[in-house]
Amino acid sequence: DDGVSREDLTEICSVIQDIDVPSISKSTVVETVQHLSYRSLDEDECGKIAVQSIETLIDRSGLDITDDLISRLIPMLPRIDRNTDKKMAGLNPQFGLSFEEDEARQIWKANGGTKCLPLFYVILLHLKHQNVSSNLWWMTPGLLNILDDSTDLLGVRLKGVLLLKIFLEKCFVDDEHWISFHDTGLYALYEPILLSMCYCLPPGY
Numbered sequence: 001d002d003g004v005s006r007e008d009l010t011e012i013c014s015v016i017q018d019i020d021v022p023s024i025s026k027s028t029v030v031e032t033v034q035h036l037s038y039r040s041l042d043e044d045e046c047g048k049i050a051v052q053s054i055e056t057l058i059d060r061s062g063l064d065i066t067d068d069l070i071s072r073l074i075p076m077l078p079r080i081d082r083n084t085d086k087k088m089a090g091l092n093p094q095f096g097l098s099f100e101e102d103e104a105r106q107i108w109k110a111n112g113g114t115k116c117l118p119l120f121y122v123i124l125l126h127l128k129h130q131n132v133s134s135n136l137w138w139m140t141p142g143l144l145n146i147l148d149d150s151t152d153l154l155g156v157r158l159k160g161v162l163l164l165k166i167f168l169e170k171c172f173v174d175d176e177h178w179i180s181f182h183d184t185g186l187y188a189l190y191e192p193i194l195l196s197m198c199y200c201l202p203p204g205y
Contacts, residue, residue, distance in 0.1 A: 006046050009039065013053040021060035029061050030068040037069075037122040038115050041159065054122060069123050070135065076116035077142040078108045078149070105151050117146070117159045124166045132171045140186060143167070147193045153200060161197070164190065 021029075036057075039050035058065065080101055120142070127135065146160035168181055181187060 006044070006049065009036075009046055009049040009053065012036070013049055013056065016053055016057050016060070021057060022062065024061065026061075026063055026065065026068070029057060029063055030065045030072075033057060033065060033122070034069060034072055034119060037119045039118065040122050041118040041162075051122075051125075058126065066123060066126050066128075066131070069119065069126075070138075073116055073119050073123060074138050074142075076113055076119065077138070078105065078113060078116075078145040080104050080108075080145045080148070102151060105149060109152070109156075114156060116142075117156070117163070120146075120163055121166060124163060124170055127171055129171055136184075136186070139167070140189065144189060144193065147190070147197075157197070161194075164194075 033054050036050045036054050039046050040054065041047055042050065132139075143160060143164060146156060146163065149156040149160070
């Protein structure tokens with residue numbers, strides 16, 4: 001998890017290159033990928049090593065473990081009641097944030113909820129275009145709740161922007177099953193939240 005050093009990750013990557021991956025059980029592959037994913041968004045070399053190790057492990061195993069990872073991710077996602085009737089859509093100013101929502105987010109973080117962010121990232125990297133529509137039921141509220149977290153701009157909200165970026169870049173690139181993001185009807189949900197983030201920019205930016 002978070003305590004894995006760069007040296008440990010490098011060694012793990014080396015071991016994955018050498019071991020007989022097809023002989024490893026699927027549950028072990030899923031467990032290993034899940035824990036490696038927690039370092040995938042690290043800004044130093046550890047992030048690149050973790051992603052490389054995951055790619056190698058999945059490729060060499062020949063397994064499709066996306067659904068297994070999704071089943072582990074869903075319970076980790078923030079479950080916040082986004083009450084748009086009581087606040088402007090996508091705008092969550094500090095003095096307008098309900099105590100219940102603030103408390104729910106703090107509990108989520110205290111219970112390690114932010115680990116869902118790098119796991120979400122790894123899943124998006126491997127989610128096939130044809131499986132996007134069947135997974136929107138959890139992806140949409142999950143992403144919206146992450147993007148709407150005004151309690152942690154750098155640690156949560158901006159990572160939500162990165163997740164949305166990867167979602168658009170990776171999951172909609174398929175010439176045989178093409179559909180634009182706008183045509184899904186989701187654009188209207190994300191637009192106000194993204195526009196509200198402009199208020200976070202310094203004056204005159």
